[in-house]
Amino acid sequence: MNRILLKADEVSDGGRVVLAGIRARHIAAVLKPAVGDTVRIGILNGAPGHGKLIAVAPNHVELVCQFEAGEPPVPAVDLLLAMPRPKVMKRLWAPLSSMGLGRIIITNAARVERNYFDTHWLDPAHYEPRLIEGLQQAGMTRLPDVTVARRFRPLIEDQLEALSPNTQRIVAHPDAGFSSHAGFATEPSRRLLLAVGPEGGWVPFELALLQAAGFSAVALPFGTLRTDIACIALLAAAGVSRA
Secondary structure (H helix, E strand, O other): OOOEEEOHHHOOOOOEEEEOHHHHHHHHHHHOOOOOOEEEEEEOOOOEEEEEEEEEEOOEEEEEEEEOOOOOOOOOEEEEEEOOOHHHHHHHHHHHHHOOOOEEEEEOOOOOOHHHHHOHHHOHHHHHHHHHHHHHHHOOOOOOEEEEEOOHHHHHHHHHHHHOOOOEEEEEOOOOOOOEEOOOOOOOOOOEEEEEOOOOOOOHHHHHHHHHOOEEEEOOOOOOOOHHHHHHHHHHHHHHHHO
16 A cells, blocks of 8 residues: 555544554555554545654554645546456456546447346445545545446436536447547647546447547547557556646
8 A cells, every 4th residue: 555545434523543454454464564664545525644663563554644734536437348357347346436537337239148237246345345445545635436337328328417417428439430540639628537448348339439429530549459458558548648
Protein backbone atom coordinates (compact mmCIF):
# COMPACT_ATOMS: atom_id res chain seq x y z
CA MET A 1 0.00 0.00 0.00
CA ASN A 2 1.40 3.36 -1.02
CA ARG A 3 -1.41 5.22 0.76
CA ILE A 4 -3.46 3.90 3.67
CA LEU A 5 -7.13 4.72 3.09
CA LEU A 6 -9.50 5.51 5.94
CA LYS A 7 -13.24 5.93 6.09
CA ALA A 8 -14.35 9.32 7.39
CA ASP A 9 -16.02 7.84 10.47
CA GLU A 10 -12.77 6.17 11.53
CA VAL A 11 -11.15 9.54 12.24
CA SER A 12 -12.04 11.32 15.48
CA ASP A 13 -12.73 15.05 15.69
CA GLY A 14 -9.17 15.48 16.92
CA GLY A 15 -7.73 13.67 13.92
CA ARG A 16 -6.85 10.45 15.78
CA VAL A 17 -7.42 7.04 14.26
CA VAL A 18 -6.84 3.53 15.58
CA LEU A 19 -6.23 0.80 13.00
CA ALA A 20 -6.24 -2.97 13.33
CA GLY A 21 -6.23 -5.79 10.81
CA ILE A 22 -4.55 -5.72 7.41
CA ARG A 23 -3.79 -1.98 7.40
CA ALA A 24 -2.14 -2.10 10.81
CA ARG A 25 -0.15 -5.18 9.84
CA HIS A 26 0.99 -3.51 6.62
CA ILE A 27 2.17 -0.41 8.47
CA ALA A 28 3.95 -2.43 11.16
CA ALA A 29 5.46 -5.21 9.02
CA VAL A 30 6.00 -3.60 5.60
CA LEU A 31 6.40 0.13 6.15
CA LYS A 32 8.07 -0.43 9.55
CA PRO A 33 7.85 3.15 10.83
CA ALA A 34 8.93 4.21 14.30
CA VAL A 35 6.79 6.24 16.67
CA GLY A 36 6.93 9.82 15.42
CA ASP A 37 7.29 8.86 11.75
CA THR A 38 4.59 9.69 9.22
CA VAL A 39 2.78 7.53 6.66
CA ARG A 40 0.71 8.55 3.66
CA ILE A 41 -3.01 8.32 4.35
CA GLY A 42 -6.25 9.57 2.85
CA ILE A 43 -9.98 9.64 3.35
CA LEU A 44 -11.79 7.34 0.95
CA ASN A 45 -13.39 9.65 -1.64
CA GLY A 46 -11.84 12.56 0.21
CA ALA A 47 -8.63 14.42 0.89
CA PRO A 48 -5.16 12.85 1.03
CA GLY A 49 -2.88 13.54 3.96
CA HIS A 50 -0.30 12.21 6.40
CA GLY A 51 -0.61 10.33 9.66
CA LYS A 52 1.94 10.62 12.48
CA LEU A 53 2.52 7.38 14.41
CA ILE A 54 1.85 7.69 18.12
CA ALA A 55 1.71 3.94 18.80
CA VAL A 56 2.60 0.91 16.71
CA ALA A 57 2.32 -2.82 17.40
CA PRO A 58 2.01 -5.83 15.04
CA ASN A 59 -1.80 -5.63 14.94
CA HIS A 60 -2.49 -2.18 16.37
CA VAL A 61 -1.54 1.27 15.08
CA GLU A 62 -2.56 4.73 16.29
CA LEU A 63 -2.14 7.83 14.17
CA VAL A 64 -2.73 11.55 14.41
CA CYS A 65 -3.89 12.68 10.97
CA GLN A 66 -3.61 15.86 8.98
CA PHE A 67 -5.37 16.24 5.64
CA GLU A 68 -4.90 18.53 2.68
CA ALA A 69 -7.52 21.15 1.91
CA GLY A 70 -10.13 20.21 -0.67
CA GLU A 71 -10.92 16.92 -2.36
CA PRO A 72 -9.31 15.35 -5.42
CA PRO A 73 -11.14 15.90 -8.72
CA VAL A 74 -13.07 13.12 -10.39
CA PRO A 75 -10.70 11.39 -12.86
CA ALA A 76 -11.37 12.52 -16.43
CA VAL A 77 -11.63 9.04 -17.98
CA ASP A 78 -14.55 6.59 -17.87
CA LEU A 79 -14.62 2.98 -19.07
CA LEU A 80 -17.40 1.06 -20.80
CA LEU A 81 -16.60 -2.64 -20.55
CA ALA A 82 -18.45 -5.63 -21.95
CA MET A 83 -18.63 -8.10 -19.08
CA PRO A 84 -15.64 -10.46 -19.25
CA ARG A 85 -15.36 -13.90 -17.68
CA PRO A 86 -15.86 -13.61 -13.91
CA LYS A 87 -12.29 -14.61 -13.10
CA VAL A 88 -11.05 -11.87 -15.43
CA MET A 89 -13.38 -9.33 -13.82
CA LYS A 90 -12.07 -10.36 -10.41
CA ARG A 91 -8.50 -9.51 -11.33
CA LEU A 92 -9.41 -6.34 -13.24
CA TRP A 93 -11.00 -4.36 -10.42
CA ALA A 94 -7.77 -3.35 -8.67
CA PRO A 95 -5.79 -2.41 -11.81
CA LEU A 96 -8.70 -0.38 -13.19
CA SER A 97 -9.03 1.73 -10.05
CA SER A 98 -5.26 2.18 -9.83
CA MET A 99 -5.25 3.76 -13.30
CA GLY A 100 -7.69 6.49 -12.31
CA LEU A 101 -11.27 6.15 -13.59
CA GLY A 102 -14.28 8.29 -12.85
CA ARG A 103 -16.81 5.61 -13.74
CA ILE A 104 -16.79 1.96 -14.78
CA ILE A 105 -19.83 0.81 -16.77
CA ILE A 106 -20.23 -2.95 -17.12
CA THR A 107 -22.58 -4.03 -19.88
CA ASN A 108 -23.77 -6.97 -21.94
CA ALA A 109 -22.87 -7.84 -25.52
CA ALA A 110 -23.80 -10.51 -28.05
CA ARG A 111 -20.63 -12.46 -27.29
CA VAL A 112 -20.98 -12.29 -23.50
CA GLU A 113 -22.21 -15.44 -21.79
CA ARG A 114 -25.40 -14.63 -19.90
CA ASN A 115 -24.30 -16.48 -16.75
CA TYR A 116 -21.36 -14.09 -16.38
CA PHE A 117 -23.75 -11.64 -14.70
CA ASP A 118 -24.51 -14.15 -11.96
CA THR A 119 -21.03 -13.76 -10.49
CA HIS A 120 -20.52 -12.30 -7.04
CA TRP A 121 -17.74 -10.16 -8.55
CA LEU A 122 -20.46 -7.71 -9.57
CA ASP A 123 -21.52 -7.37 -5.92
CA PRO A 124 -20.13 -4.19 -4.27
CA ALA A 125 -19.31 -6.18 -1.15
CA HIS A 126 -16.82 -8.17 -3.22
CA TYR A 127 -15.48 -5.65 -5.72
CA GLU A 128 -15.14 -2.53 -3.52
CA PRO A 129 -12.27 -4.00 -1.44
CA ARG A 130 -10.42 -4.64 -4.69
CA LEU A 131 -11.09 -1.13 -5.93
CA ILE A 132 -9.72 0.19 -2.64
CA GLU A 133 -6.68 -2.08 -3.00
CA GLY A 134 -5.95 -0.49 -6.38
CA LEU A 135 -6.35 3.03 -5.01
CA GLN A 136 -3.97 2.34 -2.12
CA GLN A 137 -1.39 0.94 -4.53
CA ALA A 138 -1.62 4.03 -6.74
CA GLY A 139 -1.76 6.48 -3.83
CA MET A 140 -5.18 7.83 -4.84
CA THR A 141 -8.35 8.27 -2.80
CA ARG A 142 -11.36 8.53 -5.12
CA LEU A 143 -13.31 5.38 -5.90
CA PRO A 144 -14.72 5.07 -9.42
CA ASP A 145 -18.50 4.88 -9.63
CA VAL A 146 -19.67 1.50 -10.91
CA THR A 147 -22.76 0.92 -13.03
CA VAL A 148 -23.93 -2.50 -14.20
CA ALA A 149 -26.24 -2.29 -17.24
CA ARG A 150 -27.34 -5.70 -18.48
CA ARG A 151 -29.07 -4.39 -21.60
CA PHE A 152 -26.65 -2.97 -24.15
CA ARG A 153 -28.99 -1.12 -26.51
CA PRO A 154 -30.94 0.83 -23.84
CA LEU A 155 -27.62 1.71 -22.23
CA ILE A 156 -26.14 3.15 -25.42
CA GLU A 157 -29.29 4.83 -26.72
CA ASP A 158 -30.97 6.04 -23.53
CA GLN A 159 -28.64 6.03 -20.52
CA LEU A 160 -25.10 6.72 -21.66
CA GLU A 161 -25.32 10.50 -21.88
CA ALA A 162 -26.55 10.73 -18.29
CA LEU A 163 -23.83 8.39 -17.04
CA SER A 164 -20.95 9.92 -18.98
CA PRO A 165 -22.10 13.30 -20.36
CA ASN A 166 -20.42 15.34 -23.06
CA THR A 167 -17.54 12.91 -23.46
CA GLN A 168 -15.16 12.23 -26.27
CA ARG A 169 -15.86 8.56 -27.05
CA ILE A 170 -13.44 5.94 -28.31
CA VAL A 171 -13.99 2.22 -28.87
CA ALA A 172 -11.16 -0.28 -29.22
CA HIS A 173 -11.81 -2.64 -32.10
CA PRO A 174 -9.14 -3.78 -34.58
CA ASP A 175 -11.68 -4.73 -37.29
CA ALA A 176 -14.19 -1.92 -36.83
CA GLY A 177 -16.44 -1.29 -39.80
CA PHE A 178 -16.11 2.48 -39.39
CA SER A 179 -13.21 4.86 -39.50
CA SER A 180 -10.30 3.76 -37.32
CA HIS A 181 -6.87 5.23 -36.78
CA ALA A 182 -3.64 4.02 -35.26
CA GLY A 183 -3.37 6.62 -32.52
CA PHE A 184 -5.43 8.84 -30.31
CA ALA A 185 -6.48 12.37 -31.09
CA THR A 186 -7.89 13.10 -27.66
CA GLU A 187 -9.20 16.42 -26.41
CA PRO A 188 -7.72 17.04 -22.94
CA SER A 189 -10.41 19.62 -22.17
CA ARG A 190 -13.15 16.96 -22.42
CA ARG A 191 -13.85 13.84 -20.43
CA LEU A 192 -12.96 10.64 -22.24
CA LEU A 193 -15.10 7.50 -22.46
CA LEU A 194 -13.30 4.34 -23.60
CA ALA A 195 -15.14 1.18 -24.68
CA VAL A 196 -13.67 -2.34 -24.62
CA GLY A 197 -15.62 -5.28 -26.02
CA PRO A 198 -15.85 -8.94 -25.06
CA GLU A 199 -13.24 -11.59 -25.87
CA GLY A 200 -14.88 -12.29 -29.23
CA GLY A 201 -15.24 -8.62 -30.09
CA TRP A 202 -18.23 -6.41 -30.81
CA VAL A 203 -20.67 -7.59 -33.47
CA PRO A 204 -21.56 -5.23 -36.37
CA PHE A 205 -24.90 -4.23 -34.80
CA GLU A 206 -23.13 -3.17 -31.61
CA LEU A 207 -20.48 -1.25 -33.51
CA ALA A 208 -23.22 0.58 -35.42
CA LEU A 209 -24.90 1.59 -32.16
CA LEU A 210 -21.59 2.80 -30.76
CA GLN A 211 -20.92 4.79 -33.92
CA ALA A 212 -24.36 6.40 -33.72
CA ALA A 213 -23.61 7.34 -30.10
CA GLY A 214 -20.48 9.21 -31.14
CA PHE A 215 -17.74 6.61 -30.69
CA SER A 216 -14.68 6.62 -32.94
CA ALA A 217 -12.60 3.47 -33.31
CA VAL A 218 -8.97 3.04 -32.40
CA ALA A 219 -6.89 0.06 -33.46
CA LEU A 220 -4.11 -0.49 -30.94
CA PRO A 221 -0.78 -1.55 -32.47
CA PHE A 222 -0.66 -4.90 -30.64
CA GLY A 223 -3.11 -7.04 -32.59
CA THR A 224 -6.13 -8.60 -30.92
CA LEU A 225 -5.76 -8.62 -27.14
CA ARG A 226 -7.52 -10.35 -24.27
CA THR A 227 -10.03 -8.15 -22.48
CA ASP A 228 -7.90 -7.51 -19.40
CA ILE A 229 -4.82 -6.64 -21.46
CA ALA A 230 -6.88 -4.49 -23.85
CA CYS A 231 -8.25 -2.44 -20.93
CA ILE A 232 -4.81 -1.69 -19.56
CA ALA A 233 -3.32 -0.97 -22.99
CA LEU A 234 -6.16 1.38 -23.97
CA LEU A 235 -6.06 3.25 -20.65
CA ALA A 236 -2.28 3.59 -20.89
CA ALA A 237 -2.47 4.88 -24.47
CA ALA A 238 -5.17 7.36 -23.46
CA GLY A 239 -3.07 8.57 -20.54
CA VAL A 240 -0.06 9.16 -22.77
CA SER A 241 -2.18 11.03 -25.32
CA ARG A 242 -3.57 13.38 -22.66
CA ALA A 243 -0.27 14.04 -20.88
